[in-house]
Amino acid sequence: MRKFLIGAAALALAASAAHADPGNGKGDGKGGDKGGGQAAAGPADPGNGGGKAKGGDKADRGPSMHSAKADRGPEMRADKADKGAARQMGRPNDRVDVVRDVRTERRADRDVRGIDRDDMRDDRFDRDGNRGLIEGCPPGLAKKNNGCLPPGLAKKRDGYRDANYRPSWFGYSSLGDGRYQYDDGYLYRMDNRGSVLGYIPLLGGALSVGNQWPEYFQPVSMPDYYVDYYNLGAQDSYRYADDVLYRVDPQTSAITAIAALLTGDQFNVGQSLPMGYDVYNVPYEYRDRYAEGPDANYRYSDGYVYQVDPETQLIAAAIKLLT
Amino acid sequence: MQKVTRFAAAALVALVPLGACSQGADAPPAAESDGARETLAAAIGGAPGLTTLSDALSGAGLADVFDGPGSYTVLAPDDDAFASLGEDGKALTDPANRAELVAILRGHILPGHLTPEAIKQAIADKKGPVKMRTLADSTVTFSADGDAISIAGESGARAKVDGEALVASNGVVLPINGLVKAAPKS
Numbered sequence: 284m285r286k287f288l289i290g291a292a293a294l295a296l297a298a299s300a301a302h303a304d305p306g307n308g309k310g311d312g313k314g315g316d317k318g319g320g321q322a323a324a325g326p327a328d329p330g331n332g333g334g335k336a337k338g339g340d341k342a343d344r345g346p347s348m349h350s351a352k353a354d355r356g357p358e359m360r361a362d363k364a365d366k367g368a369a370r371q372m373g374r375p376n377d378r379v380d381v382v383r384d385v386r387t388e389r390r391a392d393r394d395v396r397g398i399d400r401d402d403m404r405d406d407r408f409d410r411d412g413n414r415g416l417i418e419g420c421p422p423g424l425a426k427k428n429n430g431c432l433p434p435g436l437a438k439k440r441d442g443y444r445d446a447n448y449r450p451s452w453f454g455y456s457s458l459g460d461g462r463y464q465y466d467d468g469y470l471y472r473m474d475n476r477g478s479v480l481g482y483i484p485l486l487g488g489a490l491s492v493g494n495q496w497p498e499y500f501q502p503v504s505m506p507d508y509y510v511d512y513y514n515l516g517a518q519d520s521y522r523y524a525d526d527v528l529y530r531v532d533p534q535t536s537a538i539t540a541i542a543a544l545l546t547g548d549q550f551n552v553g554q555s556l557p558m559g560y561d562v563y564n565v566p567y568e569y570r571d572r573y574a575e576g577p578d579a580n581y582r583y584s585d586g587y588v589y590q591v592d593p594e595t596q597l598i599a600a601a602i603k604l605l606t
Numbered sequence: 607m608q609k610v611t612r613f614a615a616a617a618l619v620a621l622v623p624l625g626a627c628s629q630g631a632d633a634p635p636a637a638e639s640d641g642a643r644e645t646l647a648a649a650i651g652g653a654p655g656l657t658t659l660s661d662a663l664s665g666a667g668l669a670d671v672f673d674g675p676g677s678y679t680v681l682a683p684d685d686d687a688f689a690s691l692g693e694d695g696k697a698l699t700d701p702a703n704r705a706e707l708v709a710i711l712r713g714h715i716l717p718g719h720l721t722p723e724a725i726k727q728a729i730a731d732k733k734g735p736v737k738m739r740t741l742a743d744s745t746v747t748f749s750a751d752g753d754a755i756s757i758a759g760e761s762g763a764r765a766k767v768d769g770e771a772l773v774a775s776n777g778v779v780l781p782i783n784g785l786v787k788a789a790p791k792s
Contacts, residue, residue: 453709454743468705487708492667513675526741540670544678544741546717559739562728562748564718566677567773583677583718 408505408523416450416458416472416481417499421489431479453485454525486527486541496522496529496536508603512586513543545585552598556582556591569604646672646680649774656781658688659711662699666708678777681714681746681757684768687784694789706789712742713759713787719778722771725755746786759786 420431448465450458455470462473468488472481484490484497503523505515515521519533521542528542548557560582565573573581573588579599580591590600644652647669651660659682663669672678688695698707716738725748728736735749747758755767769781 451743453705454712456743465703465706467702470705485705485708486712487666487668488705491704492670526743541667542670543674543676544671544712544715546739546741547743548739557739559737559745561732561736562720562738563724564679564716564720564738566719566776585717586676 408503408509415455416483418481420479421469421482421484422497450483453483455483458483484524486525490524490527490529490538492538492540494538496531496538500524508605509586511605512603515542548584550584550587550589550598550601552600554598556589556596556598560584566604573602643773643775646678646774646777646779648673649772649779650680650682653682653772653779653781655684655686655769656682656779658685658699659683662707662711665699665701666704666711668708668711672774672777674776676776677718678741679716679718679720680777680779681716681765681786682779682781683714683765683785684781684783687765687782691785691788698789709742710785710787710789713740713744713746714782714785715741716746717741719773720780721773721778722755722767722780726750729755740787742787744787757782757786761787763788 448463448470449460450456450463450470453470462475464471464473465485468485468491470483470485471479472483474480484500489497500522502518504518505521505523505528509515509528510521513528515528515530517533520531522529522531522538526545526547528545529538530540530542531538548559550557563575563581564583565581565588566583569583569588573590575581577593580593582589582591586604588602588604589598590602591597592599647663650656650663650672651669653660659680660669663672672680688698691698697703698710720738725736729748729750735747737745737747739745744760746760749756749758751766756764757766758764763784763786765782765784765786767780768783772779772781
């Protein structure tokens, strides 16, 4: 099995968190009626949380492709640069209080489904599973003399493509600097002799519509909320890598569409708003409800609206915008 | 799901200025009231001057993202911005370089709905430049430049908002006159 070389970075801002959710079940369907008529979000639930949930909520999702990725719910990633610091999921004592934006009349439906509040307390998934440098040569590229050389790198190339890239330019900030070159949909880690040490398949390159999902990338089971919010469908019909959600053909595993781009940012109730959310960005349909005011600011990320204390900039609540 | 209709007629929606006291109390854009707003992909596809970007998004497979349920703001380099790149701009449209193009485009996508009014309000509240993260694990910095909004990428590349914001059902398009992320030079 190929080995993922995850760069170990050290900027851990905060621990990950689990979610507590006072209600479950789906709202009124994602689409044109996302916001209209919805009731005010309920209060953040102070009771549940505890990021210990790991797998207990997966029974209704079918068999997990691999147990380590059975968690669901938005992983509250410690930091983008913390990708290398272990892929373990359950981080106890972390919590995000979550309220769900749903119509009050739907609450009965949620109860009928029998989903208790514990089901949604953990909205994490294995973000780091499909991230990092893969040792060796990409499929189809033969090794030669202790290395391999992609055809495009074997010849003199024109223009900017001769540039050495930092992986962070492609979103892989955990890999640090080094000699990387791009060719034909992959980013290659080169040694001083110009041989390939490893590679990263890239969105828009190897990970493009029509291409086969690479076998070395394991399916990642997404949280129910993400499945619903982004209309991902059954577990065998989507894939995740590097903060991107893909739709795949369940039979062929061919990529059929790019479903969503995620920030991957971590929001923990009681902790500071991540950097880079200075501007009010709540989707239009929710602005009446989550309007900026002297007592609360609101920011959107990856399907959630986060309530923020204007004075302290601490996150007061995470609000699901389902659907 | 709505199809990407590059050449579909797309109403260019003028934003109504936001209330000075509350960003959340902004009046809905004109097209919002009719309940028929198009998707981001359609808005970009129908916007004059964004042809290169629209083609790039479609070619890169990102158009589906902007037809989907996620909420995004697209800093949309206009055709002149791409043309000013010269040969590098042409190289970006080469399918062999598509992953690089996607990396650049991701640096122009922000989470949620940002309007010029909200950006200006944030700058005013902070009394200086404000930052927003992109979908490329980076940030852009907004600052006031007279009545205009200036945008700087992490590499120092700068652009200005040079057109009316287009409000779509799932996001906002802010036309800009340059790229705030570019490929490294060789």
